[in-house]
Amino acid sequence: MDFANVWHSINWATVLFVVEFAVKVAAVGIVPEKRHPSTAQAWLLLILVIPIVGVPLYLMLGSPYVRGRRHAVQEQATIAFAEATDRWPLIPEGVEVEEHFAQVVQMNRSLTNLPASTGRCRGVYSEYGESFRAMTAAVERAEHTVHVEFYAQAWDDETDAFFSALVAAAERGVLVRVLADHLGSAKYGSLRTIRRRMTAAGAQFHTMLPISPLQGRFRRPDLRNHRKILTIDGREGFVGSQNLIGRHYGSRRNARVGREWVDVMMHVSGEVVDALDAIFATDWLSESGKVIDNVLERLEEYKVRPVGGEINAFQVVPSGPGYPGEPSMRMFTQLINNAMTSVRLVSPYFIPNEAFLEAMKSAVLRGVDVELLVPRKADQFAVHHAQQSYFRELLEAGIRIYRFPQPKVLHAKLMLVDDRYTYFGSSNMDIRSFMLNFEVSVLTFAGDAAELLGGVIDSYEEVSTVLTLEQWMERPLIGRYFDNVFRLTSALQ
Template sequence: MTLATTLLLAHIVVGFVATVLISANRRPSAAIAWVLAIIFIPFLGAAFFLLVGVGRLPRRRREKQREVTEEILTRTDGLAQVSHREEWPGWLPSAVALNSNLGALPMVGGNTVDLIDDYTGSFDQMIADIDAARDHVHVEFYILVLDPATAPFFDALARAVARGVTVRVLSDHLSGLMFPRRKQTIEALRAMGAQWHAMLPLRPLKGQWQRPDLRNHRKLVVVDGRVGFTGSQNLIDSSYLKKKNVARGLHWHELMVRITGPAVRELDAVFITDWFSETDQMLPLDTTPVVLEPGADRLDAQVLPSGPSFDNDNNLKLYALAIHNAERRVSITSPYFVPDESILLAIVTAASRGLDVELFVSAVGDQVLVYHAQRSYYEALLRAGVSIYLYRSPTVLHSKHFTIDDDTAVIGSSNMDIRSFSLNMEVSVMVHGREFVDRMRTVEDDYRANSDKLELAAWLDRPVAQKVLDNLARLTSSFQ
């Protein structure tokens, strides 16, 4: 038997085995993409699949998630008290139950939720709250870099440690390797006395390994369990310190929320879960009974963690449910918009039902494949009646949120893309309140004023080369 024949037979066997194994418990579109890659890119396709297509988080990490979930569920009864249940839309109780069943965290009332859409202003507010810390500060960012823009934040952490405050910090391991100043950042944290750990570390020689594309994408800060921050912003300069970004003059626009009230401890429970996963140290969960403060401005809020440590795509299910139940308006902001089939169907269906549906994305992109993949969805959305607004360059609109009708909003770290639904660990907050959504509408109005509306005729007339690149990039989005 010749070498060529041997290789051909091996390729046929690998293709057959791959077809059987890959199809199990995988979306058909993803399975087909992987099988085609293995067939048409012999051996390299199989090697790539073994690297990023097989497996979930290690079993011990998933067991840790279940351990913390059980701890959360056995907390003192009466934590799930809300302020304005009588004002909820008819679909919201089922969404709250869904989130509770999937993420174990209740909807709680008595919260204030402030929006922060100023990049440096967000840091300034965090610094002010850290300077008032008395017991602990919990910091968790996908990207965490000490640079001139973030140095005041690090200085605030150092002042907190000097006062005797416990500072715990988590940052994603792989992202730390992809951005500059990693060594200086870690040395600064250790020198000040903060407790720092890498999330989802890739250290095979130390037995720390999982699919490298499974990342912790969360962004949150909790101070003394009384004030919390979350949203889209990483702890880094607004240019993200990449030479190409600086050369193009790109800078990132974000949206964060500052929360006070019972929802803060639910946000802290997400940090406690990740801390336990990385350190084996279980921090105490706050079980203090909720005492609701009266006031029309007190909001009901529910924190929803999601990611590969859970058995379900928590955020995907919430997003699909909310969009399908919208009655008047859906407004979506996502820098990386590569939707799951169910989300695309929900959005197109909402527009076809006559709802006012709009999507805010950036006119420019920092990730070539994702940028072109998301463009491949625009035609179907425009034909269905979705209004698409392209936020003008050189700003990258990095905010991640959506609003439903006049009273419900979801904001957090999750993009509306397949990666955030299935591969990344994310955290979102669902907020109910007419006044809060009014403030979100003001933010959306600002986006609209700084965007160009995409028209179907102009989009169909774009160069053929762009159409080809968009459609080819779309195929890569199915690899998961």
């Protein structure tokens, strides 16, 4: 027997055992810091059971916060927002709200330093083509600036008129700035075309959160800038859930089977556009290193407008890794906690944290009517099953679940509370949107926006089916298994 080889093998086995043990002990003391208990438990489960997989993933994906220059830019911008809007009132003058709702507005302002303001709701678009036509017409009216910030962008048959309008605007001297999420847009194949044609026309183009290791630009690869913002001349804008891509998302198979995305966008004007431009300017500075003039000056000019009808009160609420206080999650949860009569939720990806889930269940116990509207089948396998893992708990709590029919993909994000207070925007109601994605949410109250968005929810429910607990308990065991498996992964943030 070769004792030297045996001893060598024993030594290596001992070293590996000691290293693995040390890593596990270290993880128990490091991972839980400043994390939700469920998130920490999920990471620890992965690290302790499969360390060879868990440790590299944690090192790559474990931190939900941005560092370095982006972090500094966000901090400076937040301070600048506070200084520019210091004299703005908590609630726009002439608007009356309950004290508990005013506290939500105050919380949002404390977390983001953006106050509530007024603005005109110039239209709500829930039909894909109608939204593009309205945005294209607005760009064609542009005289000075156009700011475009969308997660997914593709120059295709359905977006051709819009991008052509951008090119024409740039060629006639309008300052056109375009931001597109790098990974969110690159997978659709025309990002380089958009960049080339925009820059050739004189527009300025940058990718958001780019991964370019050869250029020294690398960050956590699953961070996304998921915002959807269009502003024109600082006077009017669009915000909501729709991306700059055709309704079939570049898939011939989707078109063949009738699989198309269903979204909602709002056309606004007034002071709310200043807040949207402030968010754009922050992202533009992060990606280009250039400052957009006059944005802060516009925020300083508080204007008093009578609220009612088309004039609404708005509060723009940005969120993402630059906001460790998780503004969107806190806003959603507090709105549900404050509900008196009804809560209506629409989300394509519904994976709540504990606080959000308990708020919904507690609302039912207080006698509040709570509805959740989700797609019959989400467009992502893991998300679909993770979302379904909550259905039994929700149904047993007395929450009514509507499922939007296939083959269409419900992609709108909406919340309507007591038929008065409304959220719309880019943020889903899941842990990823709360912590990892850069999102823009808009809270609106007073005026006609709540009625218009409530009508959109009504139209979704009219074509949806109600899921009962009895139906849900009859689903196959294999489906339950996948639901439970992917529920574990939902907290790995």
